[in-house]
Amino acid sequence: xxxxxxxxxxxxxxxxxxxxxxxxxxxxxxxxxxxxxxxxxxxxxxxxxxxxxxxxxxxxxxxxxxxxxxxxxxxxxxxxxxxxxxxxxxxxxxxxxxxxxxxxxxxxxxxxxxxxxxxxxxxxxxxxxxxxxxxxxxxxxxxxxxxxxxxxxxxxxxxxxxxxxxxxxxxxxxxxxxxxxxxxxxxxxxxxxxxxxxxxxxx
Amino acid sequence: xxxxxxxxxxxxxxxxxxxxxxxxxxxxxxxxxxxxxxxxxxxxxxxxxxxxxxxxxxxxxxxxxxxxxxxxxxxxxxxxxxxxxxxxxxxxxxxxxxxxxxxxxxxxxxxxxxxxxxxxxxxxxxxxxxxxxxxxxxxxxxxxxxxxxxxxxxxxxxxxxxxxxxxxxxxxxxxxxxxxxxxxxxxxxxxxxxxxxxxxxxx
Amino acid sequence: xxxxxxxxxxxxxxxxxxxxxxxxxxxxxxxxxxxxxxxxxxxxxxxxxxxxxxxxxxxxxxxxxxxxxxxxxxxxxxxxxxxxxxxxxxxxxxxxxxxxxxxxxxxxxxxxxxxxxxxxxxxxxxxxxxxxxxxxxxxxxxxxxxxxxxxxxxxxxxxxxxxxxxxxxxxxxxxxxxxxxxxxxxxxxxxxxxxxxxxxxxx
Amino acid sequence: xxxxxxxxxxxxxxxxxxxxxxxxxxxxxxxxxxxxxxxxxxxxxxxxxxxxxxxxxxxxxxxxxxxxxxxxxxxxxxxxxxxxxxxxxxxxxxxxxxxxxxxxxxxxxxxxxxxxxxxxxxxxxxxxxxxxxxxxxxxxxxxxxxxxxxxxxxxxxxxxxxxxxxxxxxxxxxxxxxxxxxxxxxxxxxxxxxxxxxxxxxx
DNA sequence: TATGAATGAGTCTTCATTCAT
DNA sequence: AATGAATGAAGACTCATTCAT
Numbered sequence: 001x002x003x004x005x006x007x008x009x010x011x012x013x014x015x016x017x018x019x020x021x022x023x024x025x026x027x028x029x030x031x032x033x034x035x036x037x038x039x040x041x042x043x044x045x046x047x048x049x050x051x052x053x054x055x056x057x058x059x060x061x062x063x064x065x066x067x068x069x070x071x072x073x074x075x076x077x078x079x080x081x082x083x084x085x086x087x088x089x090x091x092x093x094x095x096x097x098x099x100x101x102x103x104x105x106x107x108x109x110x111x112x113x114x115x116x117x118x119x120x121x122x123x124x125x126x127x128x129x130x131x132x133x134x135x136x137x138x139x140x141x142x143x144x145x146x147x148x149x150x151x152x153x154x155x156x157x158x159x160x161x162x163x164x165x166x167x168x169x170x171x172x173x174x175x176x177x178x179x180x181x182x183x184x185x186x187x188x189x190x191x192x193x194x195x196x197x198x199x200x201x202x203x
Numbered sequence: 204x205x206x207x208x209x210x211x212x213x214x215x216x217x218x219x220x221x222x223x224x225x226x227x228x229x230x231x232x233x234x235x236x237x238x239x240x241x242x243x244x245x246x247x248x249x250x251x252x253x254x255x256x257x258x259x260x261x262x263x264x265x266x267x268x269x270x271x272x273x274x275x276x277x278x279x280x281x282x283x284x285x286x287x288x289x290x291x292x293x294x295x296x297x298x299x300x301x302x303x304x305x306x307x308x309x310x311x312x313x314x315x316x317x318x319x320x321x322x323x324x325x326x327x328x329x330x331x332x333x334x335x336x337x338x339x340x341x342x343x344x345x346x347x348x349x350x351x352x353x354x355x356x357x358x359x360x361x362x363x364x365x366x367x368x369x370x371x372x373x374x375x376x377x378x379x380x381x382x383x384x385x386x387x388x389x390x391x392x393x394x395x396x397x398x399x400x401x402x403x404x405x406x
Numbered sequence: 407x408x409x410x411x412x413x414x415x416x417x418x419x420x421x422x423x424x425x426x427x428x429x430x431x432x433x434x435x436x437x438x439x440x441x442x443x444x445x446x447x448x449x450x451x452x453x454x455x456x457x458x459x460x461x462x463x464x465x466x467x468x469x470x471x472x473x474x475x476x477x478x479x480x481x482x483x484x485x486x487x488x489x490x491x492x493x494x495x496x497x498x499x500x501x502x503x504x505x506x507x508x509x510x511x512x513x514x515x516x517x518x519x520x521x522x523x524x525x526x527x528x529x530x531x532x533x534x535x536x537x538x539x540x541x542x543x544x545x546x547x548x549x550x551x552x553x554x555x556x557x558x559x560x561x562x563x564x565x566x567x568x569x570x571x572x573x574x575x576x577x578x579x580x581x582x583x584x585x586x587x588x589x590x591x592x593x594x595x596x597x598x599x600x601x602x603x604x605x606x607x608x609x
Numbered sequence: 610x611x612x613x614x615x616x617x618x619x620x621x622x623x624x625x626x627x628x629x630x631x632x633x634x635x636x637x638x639x640x641x642x643x644x645x646x647x648x649x650x651x652x653x654x655x656x657x658x659x660x661x662x663x664x665x666x667x668x669x670x671x672x673x674x675x676x677x678x679x680x681x682x683x684x685x686x687x688x689x690x691x692x693x694x695x696x697x698x699x700x701x702x703x704x705x706x707x708x709x710x711x712x713x714x715x716x717x718x719x720x721x722x723x724x725x726x727x728x729x730x731x732x733x734x735x736x737x738x739x740x741x742x743x744x745x746x747x748x749x750x751x752x753x754x755x756x757x758x759x760x761x762x763x764x765x766x767x768x769x770x771x772x773x774x775x776x777x778x779x780x781x782x783x784x785x786x787x788x789x790x791x792x793x794x795x796x797x798x799x800x801x802x803x804x805x806x807x808x809x810x811x812x
Numbered sequence: 813t814a815t816g817a818a819t820g821a822g823t824c825t826t827c828a829t830t831c832a833t
Numbered sequence: 834a835a836t837g838a839a840t841g842a843a844g845a846c847t848c849a850t851t852c853a854t
Contacts, residue, residue: 025320026320027320028320029233029234029319029320029321030234031232031233031234031235032234108318108320109320111318111319112315112318112319112320114318114377115311115314115315115317115318115319115373116232116315116319117229117230117231117232117235117311117315118232122377126377126378129374129377129378130378156388156391159371159374159375159378160367160371160392160395162370162374163366163367163370163371163373163374164363164366164367164370164371166370167365167366167367167369167370167373168362168363168366168367170318170366171332171362171365171366172362174317174318174325174328174329174332175329175332175333175362185359188356188359189363191399192363192396192399192400193395193399195398195399196394196395196396196398196399197395
């Protein structure tokens with residue numbers, strides 16, 4: 001009989017690797033990150049990592065999917081159906097701000113993948129982007145069904161909302177603005193977006 | 204005046220290196236880009252590149268500054284004082300769209316630097332971001348002075364405008380939307396921004 | 407008598423391993439051959455192989471001895487006492503040709519060991535060589551006792567016969583000659599050997 | 610102006626690498642041989658070896674060609690046109706014996722390549738084999754033109770001569786026979802071959 | 813000033829072997 | 834006895850950088 005490794009242990013190890021990988025990739029980028037160090041930090045042997053992931057590239061992609069799930073859950077929770085569209089979008093904005101702060105590792109690594117030069121990583125990051133947009137689009141549709149807004153092009157509007165939210169927070173972070181300063185903009189930005197939509201929708 | 208000719212030659216070589224560096228860094232990223240290939244493409248010897256730049260890192264930073272100048276000129280030209288604020292912001296939007304298309308190399312490399320993981324590069328890219336924002340803020344001030352708009356927080360608004368513009372175009376590109384489709388949004392987006400500002404300004 | 411069944415099972419497993427080992431070592435050579443794959447092909451677990459053989463090296467040596475037995479049986483059968491010396495040597499030649507064709511795996515692995523660089527393997531392969539030579543020498547002695555041939559140096563002659571036989575077939579194979587073409591040489595080569603012996607024996 | 614490296618220096622380095630490579634490959638075989646150690650022994654840096662040879666495999670093949678030239682020169686010198694066919698073949702036999710002794714490194718490495726499992730190496734070693742055979746065939750033709758021998762199938766006879774010579778010496782070496790003992794067989798073996806040819810030729 | 817040959821630090825990955833079950 | 838998950842030593846190869854010319 002083989003050494004019985006229960007699924008749980010295996011899954012726990014897998015997660016530990018992914019977490020350390022996220023940390024290292026976020027800190028150093030794909031190329032500079034060192035597989036051996038990731039293994040060491042995960043408390044396993046050098047070779048063991050290859051029992052869980054085919055190679056460095058696959059580890060990176062798996063990690064990307066792993067953090068994507070987290071992010072998406074956060075986004076969906078923020079856009080939960082209760083509240084007005086304004087409140088929901090504010091929650092979205094704040095959720096992004098929180099992610100960028102509390103999960104800066106995974107946020108950085110996702111942004112690097114999305115705007116970096118590696119096509120394979122970009123493709124994977126784009127999948128997450130599409131999921132974001134679909135979630136936002138769903139919210140807009142619900143809101144429209146309720147008569148809160150009137151929106152001619154849901155897709156484009158979702159893209160606009162996401163772009164503005166994400167980019168605003170990223171730029172603010174890069175510029176060194178405090179989280180509080182950013183949080184204070186939640187109402188302002190969503191208000192602007194909603195009024196912008198309302199107007200453009202009728203134009 | 205042989206000295207001058209030498210200066211010119213030297214400057215020309217420097218630019219040739221920077222141009223090739225931008226191309227390679229955009230294509231492969233900092234780590235994967237190969238100094239030898241950049242030298243070869245620039246038509247100089249491997250060692251010569253070190254007579255112009257201390258090391259790979261400095262070459263990257265110099266290249267970042269080099270393309271930043273180009274971009275800033277384009278942004279300033281787009282925001283030239285003639286026309287209404289709406290027209291000026293539309294030109295800004297289109298200028299970004301054109302950069303993302305015609306200068307995709309340098310656009311990519313700038314985005315990678317800004318949202319990548321290398322702090323040194325991020326700091327340099329942030330300088331360019333600050334220049335963008337200052338230029339936009341200046342435009343908003345001019346517009347306000349003319350009474351076109353009324354804006355409580357110029358800085359935040361500039362950031363919003365820039366974020367929305369840049370991120371919209373990037374996301375659209377990543378999602379594979381055509382340039383034309385993006386261009387058609389110019390009026391819509393700027394209109395939304397302006398009405399958003401107008402309203403938020405009074406709120 | 408469960409003990410006997412166990413013994414049988416154990417021996418069967420051992421043989422299965424040896425057979426797969428011969429196949430892999432012949433295909434890839436000692437270093438490139440993969441213990442895990444041998445185990446897999448033998449239908450046993452990775453670790454189990456170490457219950458039968460101390461390590462990769464010992465497995466190789468055991469396999470070498472295993473195939474040596476087969477070869478030696480074939481050689482002895484070919485040199486069976488019936489027939490003239492010419493017929494017996496022709497059968498030897500054809501037996502080698504058949505081995506090289508039908509048991510090319512074990513033939514290759516033996517040649518690699520004998521002429522390869524690993525001293526331990528060479529020593530083991532040399533044992534087989536000595537057995538070959540002893541069998542041939544025995545045949546020559548029998549033939550001499552019968553008055554068929556007259557041979558001053560049995561050892562050297564046996565070596566000559568073996569060398570010519572083995573090397574001819576190998577070279578022919580390497581050069582891509584068909585089995586049939588090789589087989590047709592049987593009479594010619596043995597004839598030459600015998601006349602060579604006859605003459606040199608009197609000189 | 611680049612560092613001027615005269616052809617001579619470069620060629621000398623190349624040879625030094627090839628010589629050390631032959632030594633290491635002969636000692637350890639292709640897989641166990643260590644590129645870094647070869648470089649070190651050749652008195653150059655680890656990376657330098659890759660300026661002369663694309664990779665380990667190409668280094669091995671280049672070394673094979675390099676030693677092949679040496680061997681072929683020795684073979685050709687031995688078969689120089691002066692003397693009887695018997696004398697020429699004796700010189701061939703002795704030349705092989707000397708190579709196996711004095712150039713045992715390159716001899717081993719050639720044999721490993723010829724009878725090993727790596728097809729690429731086998732193909733290259735086979736080229737050398739063909740050259741050997743062509744040289745021997747030429748000698749036989751010359752001898753036939755002079756009326757010394759009469760030979761129906763030059764190619765097969767050349768193969769026989771080479772096989773016997775090479776294999777006899779190899780086996781003798783493997784069996785631990787002294788060089789002198791081998792050398793003493795020169796006359797015996799060639800005599801046998803020639804008489805064998807003469808007879809088989811008329812049959 | 814310009815060059816490119818030489819260097820060697822650095823890293824992903826393989827695989828024989830061990831050992832807890 | 835049988836297993837296979839875990840290990841880590843080992844090595845080919847790349848490429849930024851140096852420096853003799």
